[in-house]
Amino acid sequence: MAEAAPQTEGNEARRRAMLQAAAELISERGYGDTRIADVAKRAGTSSGLVIYYFGTRDRLLVDALRFSEESYYDAASRLLDEQRDFRRRLSMLVEWSCVPELPGEVHGSWGLWLDLWSTALRHPEVREARVELDSRWRDLVERIVREGQESGDVRADVGTRRFALSFTVVLDGLSTQVALDDPEITSDLAHDIAMEYAEHELGLAKGPRRLKPRKR
Amino acid sequence: MAEAAPQTEGNEARRRAMLQAAAELISERGYGDTRIADVAKRAGTSSGLVIYYFGTRDRLLVDALRFSEESYYDAASRLLDEQRDFRRRLSMLVEWSCVPELPGEVHGSWGLWLDLWSTALRHPEVREARVELDSRWRDLVERIVREGQESGDVRADVGTRRFALSFTVVLDGLSTQVALDDPEITSDLAHDIAMEYAEHELGLAKGPRRLKPRKR
DNA sequence: AGCGTTTGACTGACTGTTCAATCTAACGAG
DNA sequence: CTCGTTAGATTGAACAGTCAGTCAAACGCT
Numbered sequence A, B: 001m002a003e004a005a006p007q008t009e010g011n012e013a014r015r016r017a018m019l020q021a022a023a024e025l026i027s028e029r030g031y032g033d034t035r036i037a038d039v040a041k042r043a044g045t046s047s048g049l050v051i052y053y054f055g056t057r058d059r060l061l062v063d064a065l066r067f068s069e070e071s072y073y074d075a076a077s078r079l080l081d082e083q084r085d086f087r088r089r090l091s092m093l094v095e096w097s098c099v100p101e102l103p104g105e106v107h108g109s110w111g112l113w114l115d116l117w118s119t120a121l122r123h124p125e126v127r128e129a130r131v132e133l134d135s136r137w138r139d140l141v142e143r144i145v146r147e148g149q150e151s152g153d154v155r156a157d158v159g160t161r162r163f164a165l166s167f168t169v170v171l172d173g174l175s176t177q178v179a180l181d182d183p184e185i186t187s188d189l190a191h192d193i194a195m196e197y198a199e200h201e202l203g204l205a206k207g208p209r210r211l212k213p214r215k216r
Numbered sequence C: 001a002g003c004g005t006t007t008g009a010c011t012g013a014c015t016g017t018t019c020a021a022t023c024t025a026a027c028g029a030g
Numbered sequence D: 001c002t003c004g005t006t007a008g009a010t011t012g013a014a015c016a017g018t019c020a021g022t023c024a025a026a027c028g029c030t
Helices: A009-029 A036-043 A047-054 A057-081 A086-098 A109-120 A124-150 A160-179 A187-202 B009-029 B036-043 B047-054 B057-081 B086-098 B109-120 B124-150 B160-179 B187-202
Strands: none
Touching: A009 A036, A009 A047, A009 A057, A009 A109, A036 A047, A036 A057, A047 A057, A057 A086, A057 A109, A057 A124, A086 A124, A086 A160, A086 A187, A109 A124, A109 A160, A109 B109, A124 A160, A160 A187, A160 B160, A160 B187, A187 B160, B009 B036, B009 B047, B009 B057, B009 B109, B036 B047, B036 B057, B047 B057, B057 B086, B057 B109, B057 B124, B086 B124, B086 B160, B086 B187, B109 B124, B109 B160, B124 B160, B160 B187
């Protein structure tokens, strides 16, 4: 079997190109319908080389899922740091869940989540990666809330972890519906539901539903 | 191509057997990894006949998903009718979402939902079926709430549709985590989150978290 | 030369679908 | 009642396409 291999620096770029290509293809066609040859073509190499790098199709795809989600959190984390206003921060979290496309992130990471979930159901490797990724996502939310408490925006008696858990769950549910383009759960409604939930749970003063005017 | 075919009554039994087998296999192995030959073997027929009945693998699997979800709602609807107490009814809804296995339902319909979602992302047929199924599920929840208003358990000013939408979204998110066996979102926690949400939104008197003692 | 990297042709296994042949049961004419 | 006819149901094998993974040869650094 082809042993996973290279460590030089030029190779790292090629590796990333393959992961990027794989992530894109998974989100376009789904995990099961992503072929090695397609990944190779989009990354501008040969399928033999893809196997040379990753050893097996499953490992390639699993790594691609991880790569994509990681770049998502990195981008999210960076953008949050640029904004100190608590309400605005909260709105950002909601926005990302209910309207796709985060700058710097892999294109169309929406389908990726749903695919990640159904794949995790059967692949232990993916299951563990998902748990880890989700925990990191919750940490991020928790951190924001805790900083909200420090700045006095959030009631001090809120259990931050518990809130992070339930809030991310709500966001999961909403984003699923939005991703599946459900006719009843529009992007706007999803935003409202999430913000109302947070306002109630955190004891926030009720504010405008959206900071920027609705796109129409 | 093989045109979908038979109309006699004895055939209906065989048809159901194939759908049942397919649904089981999808939930075990996933949509993409379910082979016609396997479905045929489990249903006790030949793969040729499966194609004879459904014309194509995709149609078979799509029909199987629909079949499974329909039997789920039928069972749910029946069980709800046997129970008139509002709080108990609510608890049943939550229980079904956070702990699998509904009597009379296809085994392990959990994986099916996640697979349904990721498949719906790419297959228009499945997407429409999902929308329809979800709408039916929300109708069920809405009906329960409206009856709760009539019996005086639920505040009269609650928007029933809006609640049905947001509540089912919460249940979706919770059931996803439970299905994926997330270490932080235990079945008990999921139950608490859902009930608290409902209590607040519906203006219910706070009650015991669970009616039956926790399984340990 | 020597090494890691890269290629792309190739293989071997798998699987959806087709198809000709067989079986079953209902039916109607004699 | 019986037997040939027929239409639908069922089978099993063959077909044709697809793809993950292998391999021997070529490449291009150092």
